[in-house]
Amino acid sequence: MPPPPPDPQFVLRGTSAAVHALHFSCGGQEHDVPVLFSGSENGFIHVWNLKTRRVDKALDGHGRKSVYWVETMDGKDSLLSQGRDQRICLWDLAEGRTSVTDSVFTENVGFCRCSLLKVAQGRWLMAMAAKALEEVQVLELPSKTSVCTLKPEVGAKLGMPMCLKLWQFNCGSQPLLLAGYEDGSVVLWNLSMGKVLSQLVCHQEPVMCLDFDSEKAKGISGSSEKVLSIWSLNEQQNLQVHKTHGLVNAGISDITIRPDKKILATAGWDHRIRIFGWKKLKPLAVLDYHTATVHCVSFSDHKNPSERLLAAGSKDHRISIWSIYTQT
Amino acid sequence: VCFIPGGSDCSISFASHILGKVCVHGRQKEILSILVPHLSDLTKSDCIWQRICWRLVECVPDRWMEAVVLGFVQRAPGADVLSRLLGNLVVKNKKARFVVTQKLLLLQYGYKTAVLQNLLGYMSQDSLRRALLIKVLQELLETWGSSSAVKHSPAEQQQYISKAILICLSHLKESEIESCRQELLTSMMEGVKCHLDSSLPQIRRLGMIVAESISSKINTDGPVLKFQYEEDDEARELKSLLVQSPPFCVVASVPDDHRNEKADAALPLVLESNGKSHTAATHVTPDEESDAELDSDDDLIPYDMSEDKELKKTKAPVYIRDCIEVLTGCEDVDKWEATVKAVESLVRKNPAATREVSVELAKILLHLEEKTCIEGFAELRQRAQVAVLTTDPIPVAQYLTSQFYSLNYSLCQRMDILDVLVLSAQELSYPKARGKTKHSGAQRPCIQLLPGSDSSKDWRRIVDERIKSKTRRFAKGPSQVELAFGPNEFNSVAGHFFFPLIQNFDRPLSTFDLLGEDHFVLGRLVHTLAILMYLAVNTMAVTAMGKALLEFVWALRFHTDSYVRQGLLSCISSMLLSVPAECLLENMTEELLETQSWLEDVVEKDPDGDCRRLALQNLLLMENLKKKLRTVPS
Numbered sequence: 001m002p003p004p005p006p007d008p009q010f011v012l013r014g015t016s017a018a019v020h021a022l023h024f025s026c027g028g029q030e031h032d033v034p035v036l037f038s039g040s041e042n043g044f045i046h047v048w049n050l051k052t053r054r055v056d057k058a059l060d061g062h063g064r065k066s067v068y069w070v071e072t073m074d075g076k077d078s079l080l081s082q083g084r085d086q087r088i089c090l091w092d093l094a095e096g097r098t099s100v101t102d103s104v105f106t107e108n109v110g111f112c113r114c115s116l117l118k119v120a121q122g123r124w125l126m127a128m129a130a131k132a133l134e135e136v137q138v139l140e141l142p143s144k145t146s147v148c149t150l151k152p153e154v155g156a157k158l159g160m161p162m163c164l165k166l167w168q169f170n171c172g173s174q175p176l177l178l179a180g181y182e183d184g185s186v187v188l189w190n191l192s193m194g195k196v197l198s199q200l201v202c203h204q205e206p207v208m209c210l211d212f213d214s215e216k217a218k219g220i221s222g223s224s225e226k227v228l229s230i231w232s233l234n235e236q237q238n239l240q241v242h243k244t245h246g247l248v249n250a251g252i253s254d255i256t257i258r259p260d261k262k263i264l265a266t267a268g269w270d271h272r273i274r275i276f277g278w279k280k281l282k283p284l285a286v287l288d289y290h291t292a293t294v295h296c297v298s299f300s301d302h303k304n305p306s307e308r309l310l311a312a313g314s315k316d317h318r319i320s321i322w323s324i325y326t327q328t
Numbered sequence: 329v330c331f332i333p334g335g336s337d338c339s340i341s342f343a344s345h346i347l348g349k350v351c352v353h354g355r356q357k358e359i360l361s362i363l364v365p366h367l368s369d370l371t372k373s374d375c376i377w378q379r380i381c382w383r384l385v386e387c388v389p390d391r392w393m394e395a396v397v398l399g400f401v402q403r404a405p406g407a408d409v410l411s412r413l414l415g416n417l418v419v420k421n422k423k424a425r426f427v428v429t430q431k432l433l434l435l436q437y438g439y440k441t442a443v444l445q446n447l448l449g450y451m452s453q454d455s456l457r458r459a460l461l462i463k464v465l466q467e468l469l470e471t472w473g474s475s476s477a478v479k480h481s482p483a484e485q486q487q488y489i490s491k492a493i494l495i496c497l498s499h500l501k502e503s504e505i506e507s508c509r510q511e512l513l514t515s516m517m518e519g520v521k522c523h524l525d526s527s528l529p530q531i532r533r534l535g536m537i538v539a540e541s542i543s544s545k546i547n548t549d550g551p552v553l554k555f556q557y558e559e560d561d562e563a564r565e566l567k568s569l570l571v572q573s574p575p576f577c578v579v580a581s582v583p584d585d586h587r588n589e590k591a592d593a594a595l596p597l598v599l600e601s602n603g604k605s606h607t608a609a610t611h612v613t614p615d616e617e618s619d620a621e622l623d624s625d626d627d628l629i630p631y632d633m634s635e636d637k638e639l640k641k642t643k644a645p646v647y648i649r650d651c652i653e654v655l656t657g658c659e660d661v662d663k664w665e666a667t668v669k670a671v672e673s674l675v676r677k678n679p680a681a682t683r684e685v686s687v688e689l690a691k692i693l694l695h696l697e698e699k700t701c702i703e704g705f706a707e708l709r710q711r712a713q714v715a716v717l718t719t720d721p722i723p724v725a726q727y728l729t730s731q732f733y734s735l736n737y738s739l740c741q742r743m744d745i746l747d748v749l750v751l752s753a754q755e756l757s758y759p760k761a762r763g764k765t766k767h768s769g770a771q772r773p774c775i776q777l778l779p780g781s782d783s784s785k786d787w788r789r790i791v792d793e794r795i796k797s798k799t800r801r802f803a804k805g806p807s808q809v810e811l812a813f814g815p816n817e818f819n820s821v822a823g824h825f826f827f828p829l830i831q832n833f834d835r836p837l838s839t840f841d842l843l844g845e846d847h848f849v850l851g852r853l854v855h856t857l858a859i860l861m862y863l864a865v866n867t868m869a870v871t872a873m874g875k876a877l878l879e880f881v882w883a884l885r886f887h888t889d890s891y892v893r894q895g896l897l898s899c900i901s902s903m904l905l906s907v908p909a910e911c912l913l914e915n916m917t918e919e920l921l922e923t924q925s926w927l928e929d930v931v932e933k934d935p936d937g938d939c940r941r942l943a944l945q946n947l948l949l950m951e952n953l954k955k956k957l958r959t960v961p962s
Contacts, residue, residue: 001632002629002630002631002632002633003629003631003632004631004632005631005632005633005635006631248636248637248638248639249638249639262628263628270639271639272636277628282628282630283630283633284628284629284630284631285630285631285633286631286633286635286636288635288636325628
């Protein structure tokens with residue numbers, strides 16, 4: 001008899017708007033407060049104190065336009081947020097400050113979340129959807145210089161980029177970009193030459209989200225249809241479909257693989273969070289708590305494995321925090 | 329037989345006489361198996377030999393001409409060989425013409441397709457003979473399109489004629505098709521109508537294939553006729569006849585044999601090696617997969633995911649009366665869909681509530697039309713109707729049987745009623761194990777009664793199985809599985825299902841005439857009665873049912889539709905199997921004797937092969953019955 005699905009460890013209420021973005025920052029020192037950042041539809045970024053389970057700070061920097069991506073650069077004192085006001089803001093949160101120190105005006109009206117990759121100490125690359133409909137631009141931070149602009153060839157008809165992931169095989173190697181597009185294909189880009197290395201049609205509908213495991217060179221993508229697609233990168237840097245997994249209800253808005261590469265979580269339009277084993281995509285659990293679409297899922301970066309958490313943000317204004325499969 | 333080539337004129341008529349006499353005495357095979365290869369060799373390039381051969385055949389006296397021509401047509405390895413051997417015999421000789429164009433094509437039908445190919449190919453090879461080809465095609469189409477031929481001739485003959493038509497079509501040239509396009513079109517339209525009217529699926533399919541082929545030939549550009557039918561080997565074979573493969577000579581001479589053998593040997597080798605490499609490739613991947621399986625993440629125990637079902641926007645109603653409300657007047661399409669999917673389970677879970685509204689629910693379900701496109705709507709509706717009928721058999725059966733004979737129902741609805749009655753009878757007559765219905769496939773034969781025209785095959789199969797189980801007397805030990813037991817619920821209601829259906833069959837209504845146009849429904853009705861009879865074994869009403877059924881069969885026994893006749897014979901089988909032997913002998917001796925003589929007649933004279941087979945089985949059953957009664961000491 002399999003055990004009944006677990007309940008959330010606790011639920012964070014108080015955003016009073018749909019939650020679109022989540023990011024943990026719990027990997028700090030012993031006495032550091034573990035923190036969860038959440039971006040909401042009302043333009044606020046809430047900084048949750050996971051010890052007291054209350055909002056420590058509320059950041060208002062996107063003119064009440066929805067915030068759909070938050071990510072830290074080097075610890076919780078430096079935060080990037082992306083909003084529908086076409087801006088990406090860099091926040092300085094050290095020592096109680098809450099100010100926007102820098103911003104990038106993307107001129108992009110889409111919903112594509114950026115992707116951040118640390119390439120060296122003090123240097124990051126950020127991929128974002130650019131002004132032109134099909135293009136992706138990669139900037140170097142903090143200098144904000146453009147590294148390259150990735151334009152698909154004429155007639156490729158990929159549509160808008162829907163999700164991005166910057167990665168590199170190991171520290172020091174070439175950074176590469178995986179982009180999922182509106183036509184259902186996933187493209188691997190070479191940043192230095194700005195060219196397509198491989199393109200794979202994974203879905204019949206737009207790719208909504210993707211995540212990639214650089215160790216196993218295997219990735220997974222979710223779409224608005226009922227299928228999850230798992231694909232891999234072979235030695236010739238070609239993408240090929242590994243397998244597909246059918247779901248009961250259509251629509252996946254977010255996918256994330258846990259840092260230890262053991263499990264992954266999907267956020268579904270059917271209000272459910274699904275947990276799978278990453279090795280063979282074995283379904284492990286269906287977490288049914290939310291009463292509306294789950295927009296985002298995120299795993300925490302706790303140093304102590306038993307403290308690891310999974311957070312899910314939903315349209316019903318709640319963030320559920322789960323402690324699941326923490327023994328391994 | 330060796331012919332001496334001479335420069336002089338020699339008379340061949342003596343040889344023709346011998347040939348004719350031998351053939352007419354039935355030795356065609358022996359003499360022609362030697363003669364034909366030789367002649368075909370000799371006539372290949374030599375004109376003189378060709379003319380000798382033609383003279384040989386032309387001089388055969390008329391009374392033996394048929395046997396000779398038949399022999400040649402069967403032995404010749406190809407149409408062009410036949411053409412060389414016979415020449416313009418059919419044009420010159422009236423008897424040969426009759427044999428080739430009439431007898432072989434229209435009056436006999438036992439020959440293989442290769443013979444047809446030879447014959448029609450032969451006619452197409454020479455311009456003099458092509459006129460005959462067209463005439464032949466017209467006559468074939470006339471036969472194909474005549475409704476009495478479709479109704480009364482055996483299926484094998486119809487198939488033969490269809491094949492002949494297809495081969496003719498394949499030989500016709502564009503110009504010829506142009507000249508008789510109008511005729512082809514008219515015959516096709518008439519023929520298609522007769523074929524589609526038939527109750528037998530095989531005849532319908534033949535009609536469809538031929539019509540499609542004719543249509544594709546006359547409308548080379550533009551839309552062609554396309555039917556939907558089951559593609560199986562027979563259909564594919566027929567369609568392949570439409571395309572003429574280039575004449576390949578199966579040469580009997582020795583050096584060619586070797587070449588052919590080598591080619592044949594090469595092919596299997598290639599196929600084998602392909603097969604081996606394929607299996608080698610497929611062996612690799614399972615190994616990889618089994619390796620991966622060894623170090624799976626078994627340490628992660630999955631949670632219970634049984635609640636993970638499809639997200640439903642609207643909830644299905646929980647009460648039967650709510651269902652009725654939604655199905656009769658709800659505008660909300662989602663709710664309607666959810667209700668249709670939930671009705672059957674609700675009915676089964678709430679038998680008491682269902683009994684209060686059973687007739688109303690049955691009425692609604694009978695008239696339920698597909699509002700939105702749900703998958704399996706027909707099946708859902710049928711299962712719901714069966715559920716209602718089994719929950720409250722008597723009133724609902726009364727309602728349904730009365731509606732079967734009422735005005736203004738479509739044929740589909742009437743056949744639906746029959747199907748529902750049979751499925752419910754089946755469910756009621758099988759014991760339920762302690763509340764749960766056990767569906768063990770091994771114990772009960774499956775009756776597929778969803779809208780499909782092949783039901784007759786399955787019903788016959790069931791009766792056959794039952795006959796088999798009765799006629800073999802092997803002692804079977806008790807089965808290990810504990811069989812379900814319970815009171816036979818069909819007992820109390822069998823009469824209510826059966827008698828109303830049999831009552832009014834001869835009263836025509838303005839929209840429904842069983843004995844007239846709607847003979848397909850009559851066929852289905854008869855098959856339904858056969859099944860109800862079969863399921864009524866061990867019920868109290870079985871003897872009365874048997875007697876009524878026998879009278880019914882007697883009234884209809886000369887019906888022209890072979891589907892109906894097959895049904896009637898199934899009725900007899902069911903009756904012989906279900907009614908206990910003593911009751912049969914007591915109440916129905918005279919009728920049984922009359923039936924026996926009728927069955928013997930059917931076995932000898934009925935044009936339909938299935939009818940003859942069923943009649944024979946019935947006679948065997950009756951024999952067994954007599955034997956059984958004789959062995960029992962009275």
